Amino acid sequence: xxxxxxxxxxxxxxxxxxxxxxxxxxxxxxxxxxxxxxxxxxxxxxxxxxxxxxxxxxxxxxxxxxxxxxxxxxxxxxxxxxxxxxxxxxxxxxxxxxxxxxxxxxxxxxxxxxxxxxxxxxxxxxxxxxxxxxxxxxxxxxxxxxxxxxxxxxxxxxxxxxxxxxxxxxxxxxxxxxxxxxxxxxxxxxxxxxxxxxxxxxxxxxxxx
Amino acid sequence: xxxxxxxxxxxxxxxxxxxxxxxxxxxxxxxxxxxxxxxxxxxxxxxxxxxxxxxxxxxxxxxxxxxxxxxxxxxxxxxxxxxxxxxxxxxxxxxxxxxxxxxxxxxxxxxxxxxxxxxxxxxxxxxxxxxxxxxxxxxxxxxxxxxxxxxxxxxxxxxxxxxxxxxxxxxxxxxxxxxxxxxxxxxxxxxxxxxxxxxxxxxxxxxxx
DNA sequence: AAGCGACTAGGGGTTTCTACCGATCCCCGA
DNA sequence: TCGGGGATCGGTAGAAACCCCTAGTCGCTT
Numbered sequence: 449x450x451x452x453x454x455x456x457x458x459x460x461x462x463x464x465x466x467x468x469x470x471x472x473x474x475x476x477x478x479x480x481x482x483x484x485x486x487x488x489x490x491x492x493x494x495x496x497x498x499x500x501x502x503x504x505x506x507x508x509x510x511x512x513x514x515x516x517x518x519x520x521x522x523x524x525x526x527x528x529x530x531x532x533x534x535x536x537x538x539x540x541x542x543x544x545x546x547x548x549x550x551x552x553x554x555x556x557x558x559x560x561x562x563x564x565x566x567x568x569x570x571x572x573x574x575x576x577x578x579x580x581x582x583x584x585x586x587x588x589x590x591x592x593x594x595x596x597x598x599x600x601x602x603x604x605x606x607x608x609x610x611x612x613x614x615x616x617x618x619x620x621x622x623x624x625x626x627x628x629x630x631x632x633x634x635x636x637x638x639x640x641x642x643x644x645x646x647x648x649x650x651x652x653x654x655x656x657x
Numbered sequence: 658x659x660x661x662x663x664x665x666x667x668x669x670x671x672x673x674x675x676x677x678x679x680x681x682x683x684x685x686x687x688x689x690x691x692x693x694x695x696x697x698x699x700x701x702x703x704x705x706x707x708x709x710x711x712x713x714x715x716x717x718x719x720x721x722x723x724x725x726x727x728x729x730x731x732x733x734x735x736x737x738x739x740x741x742x743x744x745x746x747x748x749x750x751x752x753x754x755x756x757x758x759x760x761x762x763x764x765x766x767x768x769x770x771x772x773x774x775x776x777x778x779x780x781x782x783x784x785x786x787x788x789x790x791x792x793x794x795x796x797x798x799x800x801x802x803x804x805x806x807x808x809x810x811x812x813x814x815x816x817x818x819x820x821x822x823x824x825x826x827x828x829x830x831x832x833x834x835x836x837x838x839x840x841x842x843x844x845x846x847x848x849x850x851x852x853x854x855x856x857x858x859x860x861x862x863x864x865x866x
Numbered sequence: 867a868a869g870c871g872a873c874t875a876g877g878g879g880t881t882t883c884t885a886c887c888g889a890t891c892c893c894c895g896a
Numbered sequence: 897t898c899g900g901g902g903a904t905c906g907g908t909a910g911a912a913a914c915c916c917c918t919a920g921t922c923g924c925t926t
Binding site: 453454455456457459460461463464467525527546547548549550551552553554555606607609611641642643644645646647650655 | 663664666673756757763815816820852853855859
Binding site: 836 | 913
């Protein structure tokens with residue numbers, strides 16, 4: 449299945465993928481939560497997921513999918529080449545990571561690889577990945593790592609300009625819960641205004657500027 | 658011809674477009690200057706250009722192409738739905754503007770339109786365009802120019818996380834005045850939440866992320 | 867002189883945010 | 897088994913944001 453908030457991209461990707469014998473798109477999603485639901489109902493072999501999606505980031509979506517015990521393999525397709533995103537995605541359980549600067553052929557290779565149970569990372573980023581693993585000694589964590597997945601989710605929605613009520617509706621919880629998440633994550637980040645969260649979210653790559 | 662820094666996107670777009678009889682991709686570019694050169698050597702009817710390109714932005718490239726007297730029509734294809742980018746692109750001489758959230762079919766419509774000498778803008782953004790023209794007074798270039806100096810000042814302070822009261826104190830005016838400025842600039846920008854102002858301010862370079 | 871736009875200021879209203887307090891449920895690790 | 901933390905809700909209440917209105921002064925243009 450395909451998950452990307454850009455319908456146009458989904459359309460052309462679907463055409464491209466379905467040209468291949470043996471590959472078929474069984475579902476699409478334009479948004480994180482939609483993706484998680486679709487995975488449960490359609491049970492695709494592979495989910496091609498854009499890292500940047502409104503509401504729920506691709507990495508958090510990947511986390512939910514893999515932790516739900518689903519057999520669906522998550523293949524991240526994104527424009528972000530920096531290893532922060534790569535590491536987040538892989539740590540969240542993604543089986544593949546393909547950057548959009550790569551030739552399209554690579555996407556097919558990646559689909560092939562992850563559907564067989566292997567892992568695939570675009571050569572251009574795997575190079576950085578090796579260096580980062582080598583340079584690391586355990587400490588490596590972003591500011592956002594102190595947040596729970598749910599809090600990151602809420603933070604992303606706040607940064608997108610949604611109110612507590614809108615977040616509650618989107619997540620299917622009560623307003624008080626959304627407010628509780630917001631209050632906790634703001635306390636953790638030492639911030640007293642939602643508008644400052646936006647800047648942090650942009651700086652951390654949680655949303656686009 | 659196609660210009661996008663993501664090879665994968667170019668690949669699938671080319672496949673999609675070349676499926677149509679009568680459409681053929683004669684050249685590709687992954688970067689702004691490459692695009693400008695390729696237009697001069699290949700003289701395509703239409704250049705599909707991503708707004709986001711290293712080196713030379715799509716809008717600047719469009720400006721160079723149209724001002725060089727070339728007959729090539731520039732069709733912007735981008736993820737940016739905000740009118741800032743739309744206005745920049747159109748002012749730079751682009752004949753079309755299609756957002757990636759639109760269905761792929763729309764790209765073909767746009768190619769058809771601009772190759773006939775017409776203009777095409779995705780319905781979802783043309784809506785904003787009308788509002789902006791209404792709020793505008795003619796001279797304006799960037800988004801910030803529709804704002805008065807005082808409004809820009811207030812906007813910057815909002816983006817830095819100050820409340821209306823703090824802004825009032827800093828500027829030496831009453832809270833009501835600060836609120837009035839804020840309300841007017843938000844109306845001009847078509848924004849209903851201060852948190853969204855932060856993103857615009859960062860994007861426009863008014864504050865740092 | 868008249869009109870317009872920017873800047874200033876205020877009244878009065880609803881909604882949302884922010885910060886407290888409390889609670890239950892469930893999962894996971896010690 | 898017992899704790900702890902995460903997620904879920906509820907109440908209260910002040911602060912701030914947001915909305916709609918009027919209105920004065922100033923400077924510039926028509």
